[in-house]
Amino acid sequence: MDDVPLIRTQKPDRSAPALALTMLFLATTAFAADAIDPAALKRLVQQDCGSCHGLTLKGGLGPDLRAESLQHYDPEVLTSVILDGIPDTAMPPWRPLMTEEEAEWIARYLQNPEGK
Amino acid sequence: MKPFALALVAALWAGTAAAETIATGDLGLVIERATGSVLLVDQSDRAALARIEGLGDLSHASLVYSPDERFAYVFGRDGGLTKLDITTRQIVGRVVQSGNAIGGAISDDGRLVAVSNYEPGGVRVFDADTLEMVADLPTGGKTIGLVDAPGRRFVFTVWDTGESWIADFSQTPPQITTIPGMGKNPYDALITGNGRTYITGLFGEDGLTALDLWSEAPEPIRVLPGYGRGEQEMPVYKMPHLEGWALTGREFVLPAVGHSQVLWIDADTLTETGRTQTYGQPVFAMARPDGRQVWVNFAHPLNDTIQVIDTVTKEVIHEFKPGPAVLHMEFTPRGHEIWISVRDANRIMIYDTRTFEKLREIEAESPSGIFFTARAHKTGL
Numbered sequence: 001m002d003d004v005p006l007i008r009t010q011k012p013d014r015s016a017p018a019l020a021l022t023m024l025f026l027a028t029t030a031f032a033a034d035a036i037d038p039a040a041l042k043r044l045v046q047q048d049c050g051s052c053h054g055l056t057l058k059g060g061l062g063p064d065l066r067a068e069s070l071q072h073y074d075p076e077v078l079t080s081v082i083l084d085g086i087p088d089t090a091m092p093p094w095r096p097l098m099t100e101e102e103a104e105w106i107a108r109y110l111q112n113p114e115g116k
Numbered sequence: 117m118k119p120f121a122l123a124l125v126a127a128l129w130a131g132t133a134a135a136e137t138i139a140t141g142d143l144g145l146v147i148e149r150a151t152g153s154v155l156l157v158d159q160s161d162r163a164a165l166a167r168i169e170g171l172g173d174l175s176h177a178s179l180v181y182s183p184d185e186r187f188a189y190v191f192g193r194d195g196g197l198t199k200l201d202i203t204t205r206q207i208v209g210r211v212v213q214s215g216n217a218i219g220g221a222i223s224d225d226g227r228l229v230a231v232s233n234y235e236p237g238g239v240r241v242f243d244a245d246t247l248e249m250v251a252d253l254p255t256g257g258k259t260i261g262l263v264d265a266p267g268r269r270f271v272f273t274v275w276d277t278g279e280s281w282i283a284d285f286s287q288t289p290p291q292i293t294t295i296p297g298m299g300k301n302p303y304d305a306l307i308t309g310n311g312r313t314y315i316t317g318l319f320g321e322d323g324l325t326a327l328d329l330w331s332e333a334p335e336p337i338r339v340l341p342g343y344g345r346g347e348q349e350m351p352v353y354k355m356p357h358l359e360g361w362a363l364t365g366r367e368f369v370l371p372a373v374g375h376s377q378v379l380w381i382d383a384d385t386l387t388e389t390g391r392t393q394t395y396g397q398p399v400f401a402m403a404r405p406d407g408r409q410v411w412v413n414f415a416h417p418l419n420d421t422i423q424v425i426d427t428v429t430k431e432v433i434h435e436f437k438p439g440p441a442v443l444h445m446e447f448t449p450r451g452h453e454i455w456i457s458v459r460d461a462n463r464i465m466i467y468d469t470r471t472f473e474k475l476r477e478i479e480a481e482s483p484s485g486i487f488f489t490a491r492a493h494k495t496g497l
Contacts, residue, residue: 051354
């Protein structure tokens with residue numbers, strides 16, 4: 001099972017839904033630490049980033065994070081800000097709480113919320 | 117006399133029939149942050165009575181009550197100031213007074229409502245009846261820690277400049293006093309129940325700064341400077357709140373920033389009297405009204421847990437997990453029960469504060485702040 005490249009978002013095969021569902025379940029369990037869970041990450045952005053940047057991300061104690069305000073940033077820069085924070089500001093490093101892949105996903109999601 | 121007495125009885129009876137009396141003293145409102153609504157709740161019945169919708173972006177929203185406990189003024193994140201009549205359960209006034217707001221206060225006489233703004237930074241003051249703006253006080257920065265103080269005053273502080281302002285509305289035009297040097301990046305503040313001491317917590321440095329509002333010319337008083345010295349500071353995923361002025365006899369208790377501790381401070385001398393290690397970084401440290409217990413919730417990702425600290429021994433006496441994302445707590449005015457909002461369970465949980473037994477769950481949409489009407493009669497709330 002280890003080499004099955006399944007992620008949670010993959011749609012089960014219509015011809016074998018039960019098998020696909022089983023594999024999905026196993027994969028989710030096996031790769032729980034690595035899997036990207038878009039619903040959970042969207043919730044984190046809204047609720048936890050939102051506690052400083054506003055529920056609608058238009059800014060609060062922290063700056064505006066809406067897509068139009070972030071377009072000119074390199075996604076890698078945003079990813080590193082998420083992971084390592086900005087010293088001497090209220091932006092904390094999120095590395096203890098998420099993987100690099102998750103941070104990268106969030107950076108892309110912020111720049112293109114419709115695409116996720 | 118007989119016909120007169122009869123008429124009086126008839127008149128009283130008619131009056132009772134015509135107008136139903138609605139008592140508001142045991143009611144409250146719960147912010148439903150994601151849906152822009154508030155839930156009207158009854159503390160004695162432990163029940164939700166009604167949902168009032170159409171209040172805009174209520175993330176981080178708070179509210180204050182009119183002195184008669186009939187009207188609530190809700191401060192939304194989107195700059196909306198909404199006046200609710202809780203007897204008719206309707207919105208009776210609403211202005212969008214800025215682009216980005218963070219809390220508010222009502223003057224001691226109930227005539228003025230002030231709102232603290234991030235964008236544009238400053239405080240705007242409104243007539244409590246009409247919601248017409250009566251004063252605009254730009255501060256040049258994000259304004260936090262707005263409280264009412266006795267003598268028709270408001271006190272607030274600027275995150276960017278570390279300056280506190282006292283706006284005295286007992287005279288026209290209002291008299292403004294600014295006090296620089298409060299410290300780096302003040303994030304919130306509170307005022308003691310007697311209206312004497314204003315304390316702001318600092319994010320940019322370890323410590324707090326107090327003002328003695330009984331003084332003719334208040335000066336910054338450093339409280340616990342460098343309280344985390346020598347200890348590794350942890351990332352802060354949620355700014356603590358200074359609310360509810362947790363006075364416990366002679367001491368009060370405050371959440372530390374970047375450390376898993378609450379700090380005990382002597383109310384007279386403003387010196388440290390102890391520390392209690394906690395489960396995570398505290399967000400709220402709230403004293404039960406009698407001062408015997410302090411209930412603490414924590415920042416993400418440890419926000420499913422509450423600890424209860426005994427204020428005599430300063431030790432944790434109870435720890436439990438109400439559910440995912442505990443955002444706020446409100447005691448009944450005499451402290452026999454506590455209502456806790458558990459955002460991701462979409463529930464308000466009600467507990468007995470002596471037995472810790474859960475008494476009831478009430479459904480609510482992403483609940484955050486809980487505000488009972490008894491706040492109407494307390495300075496700083």
